[in-house]
Amino acid sequence: MFGFDVVGDVREVLSETDPDAASGRYVVRFVSSEYGEGLKKDRFIGPRAADVGVPVPRLVHHGEVALAVGNVSDEERSQHSESAFPLGFSICDRMPCEHMGEL
Numbered sequence: 001m002f003g004f005d006v007v008g009d010v011r012e013v014l015s016e017t018d019p020d021a022a023s024g025r026y027v028v029r030f031v032s033s034e035y036g037e038g039l040k041k042d043r044f045i046g047p048r049a050a051d052v053g054v055p056v057p058r059l060v061h062h063g064e065v066a067l068a069v070g071n072v073s074d075e076e077r078s079q080h081s082e083s084a085f086p087l088g089f090s091i092c093d094r095m096p097c098e099h100m101g102e103l
Contacts, residue, residue: 001029025094036088057092
C-alpha cells in the first residue's frame with residue numbers, strides 16, 4: 001500500500017475525478033492478478049460494512065493497470081511481456097490511524 005496526498009485546492013484539483021473528496025489524502029493498493037479477488041471482496045464488503053457503522057475507507061477508484069515490474073519470476077515473465085505486468089489496484093480515502101510498527 002502507498003499513501004499519497006493531492007497538492008493544492010483539493011476540491012478544484014479533484015472536481016472531475018473525485019467530486020466527493022474531503023481531504024485529498026488517499027491510499028492505493030496494488031495486487032497481482034492472482035490476488036485480484038481480494039479487491040472484489042473489498043468492493044463488495046466495504047459499502048455494506050459502512051452501512052452498519054463499521055469505519056471503512058471510501059473506495060474512490062479501482063481497475064487494472066500494466067506496470068513495469070523488475071522482480072518477477074521466470075514463470076511470470078513467460079506469461080506476460082517483459083515491459084509490463086498486469087496489476088489490479090484500488091484507491092481509497094486514507095483513514096486516521098496508527099502505523100502497525102508504532103503499536
